[in-house]
Amino acid sequence: MHITQRLAAVLSAVLRPSLAPSYTSQSAWTVLRVVAGLVMIHNGLDKLADIESFAQAYVSVIGLPFPIFFSYVAAYTELLGAPLLALGLFTRPAAAGLLSTMLVAMYHHIKVAGFSIPYLELSMLYASCFLFFTVNGAGLFSIDALLSGWLSASMFGQQEQQRDTLESSYKVRETASK
Numbered sequence: 613m614h615i616t617q618r619l620a621a622v623l624s625a626v627l628r629p630s631l632a633p634s635y636t637s638q639s640a641w642t643v644l645r646v647v648a649g650l651v652m653i654h655n656g657l658d659k660l661a662d663i664e665s666f667a668q669a670y671v672s673v674i675g676l677p678f679p680i681f682f683s684y685v686a687a688y689t690e691l692l693g694a695p696l697l698a699l700g701l702f703t704r705p706a707a708a709g710l711l712s713t714m715l716v717a718m719y720h721h722i723k724v725a726g727f728s729i730p731y732l733e734l735s736m737l738y739a740s741c742f743l744f745f746t747v748n749g750a751g752l753f754s755i756d757a758l759l760s761g762w763l764s765a766s767m768f769g770q771q772e773q774q775r776d777t778l779e780s781s782y783k784v785r786e787t788a789s790k
Contacts, residue, residue: 633752641751642700648741649698652710656690659683674720686713697745700754707745714739 659666663683671679671686689709696706717735725731750756 635752638752641748642753644741645700645703645745645750645754646698648738648745649694649696652690652694652697652738655713656687656694659687659690663687670717670720674716674723676716686716689713697742697750700750700756701759703745703750703754703756707742711739711742711746714742 663680666687667679667683671682676682690713693706693709696702697710714735718732718739721728721731721735
């Protein structure tokens with residue numbers, strides 16, 4: 613094999629996206645989910661520490677009605693959604709809620725400072741992570757995956773039980789008709 617062929621093979625392996633789930637990619641997925649969830653918790657705590665100040669500085673500025681109410685909604689979305697995301701429990705709805713808070717934060721930053729990357733970068737990174745989990749779910753190493761497997765197994769067991777009942781009733785009818 614020529615050096616150019618080897619180089620092409622190595623580059624191809626490095627650049628090829630991982631479409632098939634592997635334990636390595638699922639582990640990285642889990643790390644991203646846990647880190648994004650854990651570091652988001654403090655945002656909700658910060659809002660609750662001085663809800664009136666947050667409402668005036670952030671929510672009123674963008675023109676939302678009932679700033680105190682929406683400040684509580686944002687705070688509790690973060691306080692409940694972030695741990696759920698970290699655990700991988702009800703991940704899609706939790707991530708969707710967190711994504712919505714980050715979209716509002718991005719709107720606030722744009723309204724206050726324009727398209728300034730230093731103001732937008734953190735909320736954009738959070739929003740990207742939450743969008744990923746809203747679309748893709750929690751991944752293999754999550755409570756969602758355990759629950760999904762359990763629900764699928766119990767549904768499969770019920771289907772198997774119904775099939776067995778139908779087969780036995782069919783056999784009884786077949787025997788009776790002879």
